[in-house]
Amino acid sequence: MSIMKQQQIPFTMGYGVGHRTYHTAVVRGPITQNIIPKTPVMLDEALRAFDDLIGSPVEETPIALYSAIAMTVARVANRVYVGTELCRNEEFLRNATDYAEAVVISAEVLRNFPEWMKGFLVRLLPVTSYRRQGRRFLAPLIQDRLDGKLDANGEKHKDLIQWLIDAAPPVEKTIPQLAERVMALNVASIHTTTMTFTAALYHLAAEPTKYTLTLREEVMANLEQGEITATTLSKLPKMESFLRESGRFDSSGLMSMQRNARKEFKFSDGTVLPPGSKIGSPSLFLHRDPEVFEDPEVFDGLRFYQPYSEPGTKPKTMLNTDVNFHLFGHGRHPCPGRFLAVHEIKLMFAILLLRYDIRLKPGTKPQPFYIGTMSLPDTKLEVLFKARK
Numbered sequence: 092m093s094i095m096k097q098q099q100i101p102f103t104m105g106y107g108v109g110h111r112t113y114h115t116a117v118v119r120g121p122i123t124q125n126i127i128p129k130t131p132v133m134l135d136e137a138l139r140a141f142d143d144l145i146g147s148p149v150e151e152t153p154i155a156l157y158s159a160i161a162m163t164v165a166r167v168a169n170r171v172y173v174g175t176e177l178c179r180n181e182e183f184l185r186n187a188t189d190y191a192e193a194v195v196i197s198a199e200v201l202r203n204f205p206e207w208m209k210g211f212l213v214r215l216l217p218v219t220s221y222r223r224q225g226r227r228f229l230a231p232l233i234q235d236r237l238d239g240k241l242d243a244n245g246e247k248h249k250d251l252i253q254w255l256i257d258a259a260p261p262v263e264k265t266i267p268q269l270a271e272r273v274m275a276l277n278v279a280s281i282h283t284t285t286m287t288f289t290a291a292l293y294h295l296a297a298e299p300t301k302y303t304l305t306l307r308e309e310v311m312a313n314l315e316q317g318e319i320t321a322t323t324l325s326k327l328p329k330m331e332s333f334l335r336e337s338g339r340f341d342s343s344g345l346m347s348m349q350r351n352a353r354k355e356f357k358f359s360d361g362t363v364l365p366p367g368s369k370i371g372s373p374s375l376f377l378h379r380d381p382e383v384f385e386d387p388e389v390f391d392g393l394r395f396y397q398p399y400s401e402p403g404t405k406p407k408t409m410l411n412t413d414v415n416f417h418l419f420g421h422g423r424h425p426c427p428g429r430f431l432a433v434h435e436i437k438l439m440f441a442i443l444l445l446r447y448d449i450r451l452k453p454g455t456k457p458q459p460f461y462i463g464t465m466s467l468p469d470t471k472l473e474v475l476f477k478a479r480k
């Protein structure tokens with residue numbers, strides 16, 4: 092599979108992560124199964140993060156959106172992965188977010204060298220020191236678990252470290268290997284979720300009068316005893332539409348789902364890929380196909396909206412991959428973390444709608460940028476936040 096090659100995973104994230112991919116089963120299994128039970132702690136962490144990062148500005152105040160969301164996503168995900176102590180440790184979070192960037196950059200460098208040199212070279216790149224740092228933070232927690240330490244109720248811990256230990260083959264049940272795996276799942280989670288959510292928020296900030304009230308009212312109508320719960324998040328068809336539309340509109344790289352043909356491959360229509368060929372899906376064209384989408388170049392937040400009460404309808408959400416929606420891939424190996432990612436995004440979105448009015452600074456607009464085949468959202472833009480009374 093090409094993501095291995097593209098990110099040079101055995102070198103940048105560790106041999107085990109590259110060659111023994113049991114973490115995918117952990118994402119599909121315990122991580123996904125625990126999304127609903129973990130919603131209250133995710134909510135608690137997101138509220139605390141927004142208190143710390145945005146606060147309650149009485150006047151409109153500029154906030155660097157990408158970094159505020161990245162830090163919140165890192166906190167919320169790590170509350171589930173490693174618990175309260177580390178998820179609020181700024182140094183650990185900074186290291187985890189910087190590690191993700193270092194993986195991409197190191198992969199760019201390593202791809203230019205022959206295989207036999209990469210193991211040596213990678214030791215000189217920052218990615219190795221980020222990984223070592225991550226291990227330093229995680230080692231005491233992992234050691235406790237390997238020693239069989241239980242939680243305050245005398246039960247097995249319910250977090251990523253424990254789920255990994257339960258699923259790991261014997262050779263992987265060591266501190267360095269487990270730490271590598273936690274760090275790798277941070278790489279898979281943080282910037283992906285941040286980019287996706289930030290892109291959606293820019294649309295809200297660009298057209299606040301069009302969308303804020305309607306999305307806010309939907310959340311308010313579904314609160315339970317004044318609180319956002321997992322049930323609230325399951326009843327937001329307008330928000331679902333808005334997020335799917337942003338996934339369609341903004342996930343506009345030239346090539347997603349990249350694959351390498353290791354041997355000759357024949358498609359059912361007779362097309363043959365010779366060994367060594369690279370292919371990918373042209374998401375920009377699929378997501379903006381005028382045969383499929385009316386006015387594809389226009390962002391229409393309610394494009395996919397259908398009330399859940401309409402009989403016989405099952406509106407497509409961000410979670411439904413299809414031929415013209417490749418944000419999470421499509422086919423046999425769609426992203427297994429998408430259920431967690433979308434839940435986190437909806438949770439953060441609901442909180443922000445209830446707490447703040449958000450708009451672009453007059454005269455500014457996000458400038459997406461492009462690296463190779465990837466399209467990335469603006470990571471520097473400041474957006475105006477004002478606390479609601």
Ligand code: HEM
Pocket residue numbers: 092094114115118122276279280281283284285287347348349417418419420421424425426427428429431432433
């Ligand atoms: C909005 C956020 C996310 C986006 C847009 C995203 C997107 C993707 C894409 C496009 C793929 C490759 C699919 C393919 O090539 O067919 C992928 C794979 C993967 N993602 Fe995500 N992802 C996100 C969040 C997450 C999270 C939160 C996790 C972990 C909890 C995660 C774990 C993974 C893993 C383990 C794979 C590799 C799966 C395999 O090899 O079969 N992702 N993701």
